[in-house]
Amino acid sequence: xxxxxxxxxxxxxxxxxxxxxxxxxxxFKEISTRPIKKVPTLRGKTVINLxxxxxxxxxxxxxxxxxRLSADVINISEYSSSSVKGENLIDTALNLExxxxxxxxxxxxxxxxxxxxxxxxxxxxxxxxxxYHEHPTQALLDLQTIREAKxxxxxxxxxxxxxxxxxxxxxxxxYAMKTMGMHVKLIGPPTMIPLGxxxxxxxxxxxxxxxxxGMDVIMMLRLQKERQSKYLLSSIREYSNxxxxxxxxxxxxxxxxxxxxPGPVNRxxxxxxxxxxxxxxxxxxxxxxxxxxxxxxxxLLLENKNDNNN
Amino acid sequence: MxxxxxxxxxxxxxxxxxxxxxxxxxxxxxxxxxxxxxxGIRTRGVTLAKRIKKYINDINDLDxxxxxxxxxxxxxxxxxxxxxxxxxxxxxxxxxxxxxxVLIDDVIFTGRxxxxxxxxxxxxGRPATIQLGVLIDRGHRELPIRPDYVGKNIPTSKTTxxxxxMKENDGKDEVxxxxxxxxxxx
Numbered sequence: 001x002x003x004x005x006x007x008x009x010x011x012x013x014x015x016x017x018x019x020x021x022x023x024x025x026x027x028f029k030e031i032s033t034r035p036i037k038k039v040p041t042l043r044g045k046t047v048i049n050l051x052x053x054x055x056x057x058x059x060x061x062x063x064x065x066x067x068r069l070s071a072d073v074i075n076i077s078e079y080s081s082s083s084v085k086g087e088n089l090i091d092t093a094l095n096l097e098x099x100x101x102x103x104x105x106x107x108x109x110x111x112x113x114x115x116x117x118x119x120x121x122x123x124x125x126x127x128x129x130x131x132y133h134e135h136p137t138q139a140l141l142d143l144q145t146i147r148e149a150k151x152x153x154x155x156x157x158x159x160x161x162x163x164x165x166x167x168x169x170x171x172x173x174x175y176a177m178k179t180m181g182m183h184v185k186l187i188g189p190p191t192m193i194p195l196g197x198x199x200x201x202x203x204x205x206x207x208x209x210x211x212x213x214g215m216d217v218i219m220m221l222r223l224q225k226e227r228q229s230k231y232l233l234s235s236i237r238e239y240s241n242x243x244x245x246x247x248x249x250x251x252x253x254x255x256x257x258x259x260x261x262p263g264p265v266n267r268x269x270x271x272x273x274x275x276x277x278x279x280x281x282x283x284x285x286x287x288x289x290x291x292x293x294x295x296x297x298x299x300l301l302l303e304n305k306n307d308n309n310n
Numbered sequence: 311m312x313x314x315x316x317x318x319x320x321x322x323x324x325x326x327x328x329x330x331x332x333x334x335x336x337x338x339x340x341x342x343x344x345x346x347x348x349x350g351i352r353t354r355g356v357t358l359a360k361r362i363k364k365y366i367n368d369i370n371d372l373d374x375x376x377x378x379x380x381x382x383x384x385x386x387x388x389x390x391x392x393x394x395x396x397x398x399x400x401x402x403x404x405x406x407x408x409x410x411x412v413l414i415d416d417v418i419f420t421g422r423x424x425x426x427x428x429x430x431x432x433x434x435g436r437p438a439t440i441q442l443g444v445l446i447d448r449g450h451r452e453l454p455i456r457p458d459y460v461g462k463n464i465p466t467s468k469t470t471x472x473x474x475x476m477k478e479n480d481g482k483d484e485v486x487x488x489x490x491x492x493x494x495x496x
Contacts, residue, residue, distance in 0.1 A: 020396070027380065027397040036433045039383040069383075299383075299397075 002300050006125045008115050009134035010176040022144050024296035042071035045102040049075045052108045062105050065294035097121045124301045139172035141290040153180040162221030163192040169262045174200050191232040212253045219260040220270045246272045258282050320485035328461030333365035335459050347375040347409050355415040357476045377402035384426035406435035416474040418444040421455035
């Protein structure tokens with residue numbers, strides 16, 4: 001039985017939790033294909049999107065998910081909030097909670113902010129990405145997309161390529177994939193792979209070409225050009241020579257390999273244009289499934305909250 | 311101590327006869343095909359709808375559309391804390407616009423499930439008519455809803471449990487009435 005109050009990360013999710021979330025999301029997917037893309041399930045509930053970091057995909061996905069379930073969704077971004085006037089983050093959250101929202105979706109550039117806020121407010125929190133820590137909804141939508149294409153998760157081989165050190169997507173995916181019995185291999189330049197990450201139960205390699213064979217899923221990460229990548233690489237061009245997924249490299253992969261990217265894509269740096277457009281690319285399916293996963297989480301959290309009240 | 315009294319009120323043959331009769335009545339009322347489609351309410355309503363579809367096919371050589379509806383998302387008791395079952399897929403892969411839709415469920419009780427099902431159907435389009443067929447009508451309606459086709463009326467008290475078993479789901483065809491004597495005061 002699903003009885004979580006918050007979704008702060010995939011680390012704390014059990015195998016049963018993950019299966020419940022994926023099954024529920026599978027059923028919700030159909031709603032987005034109807035002529036009237038709305039069900040009355042969360043009518044009268046309020047969802048606040050509290051985003052302290054730029055985001056198009058994730059914020060829109062949460063907003064659409066809430067609206068398709070008939071919840072009222074309010075978006076607050078860093079620049080439109082009182083944090084510009086110097087208000088403490090906890091005070092902002094407490095003030096918002098005083099208006100009785102039913103779910104708060106939080107994104108912040110610092111790791112641990114959603115968990116910290118969950119200690120101060122009663123309202124259920126969904127982590128929409130915090131610093132280098134976790135991005136649970138991304139990992140769950142990745143798992144849903146893989147399960148949909150492959151029929152199973154157990155025993156599949158996944159390779160994740162890029163800036164491992166600064167990726168919250170990686171950490172959420174490692175926890176969730178290990179829980180579901182998958183094998184994870186990480187690849188990237190040595191400066192972008194943290195020491196000791198093998199302790200999470202993954203293997204590490206620095207060579208993309210040699211690691212691609214036999215993989216079921218290739219997940220490319222975004223190079224965060226606006227952040228640290230300029231200090232960690234000699235040049236972007238060198239990185240793309242070594243780690244860009246091209247159609248030539250793809251010849252070594254299985255015929256039914258799935259190609260993932262959490263977006264936004266730096267075209268030609270992490271992944272070449274023809275690979276992005278190939279039929280092995282599931283990048284846009286990931287986005288479609290993201291709405292269903294977020295609908296499932298909102299539904300499961302609020303259903304559970306009702307039970308606790310009774 | 312829990313004290314229950316089970317009695318079989320509808321046998322395999324009874325169910326088969328009722329389903330055949332409902333199939334005939336649906337055809338009679340809708341004068342043959344006339345833009346007909348069936349929508350079963352999960353889980354046993356779908357099983358019943360499949361059987362009715364087969365009978366209609368046998369009687370009139372008609373292949374009518376069959377949809378599947380999960381009404382969990384349209385329930386009105388989400389807020390009062392009932393644990394919902396796992397949401398199953400809804401699948402209505404044809405247009406309902408201008409159709410004569412027959413909703414099929416195993417048991418009608420308060421009428422709230424049917425209210426939810428009607429709301430859900432209308433979100434898929436504007437049917438010409440929505441009709442309702444049930445295997446068992448056990449009374450105690452809380453909403454102004456009346457089935458058009460009924461397999462059997464069974465008078466029950468509010469605390470009685472009516473259990474419909476279907477071969478495809480449960481291994482046998484049977485309708486049981488289970489009286490919990492410890493809570494039944496009526």
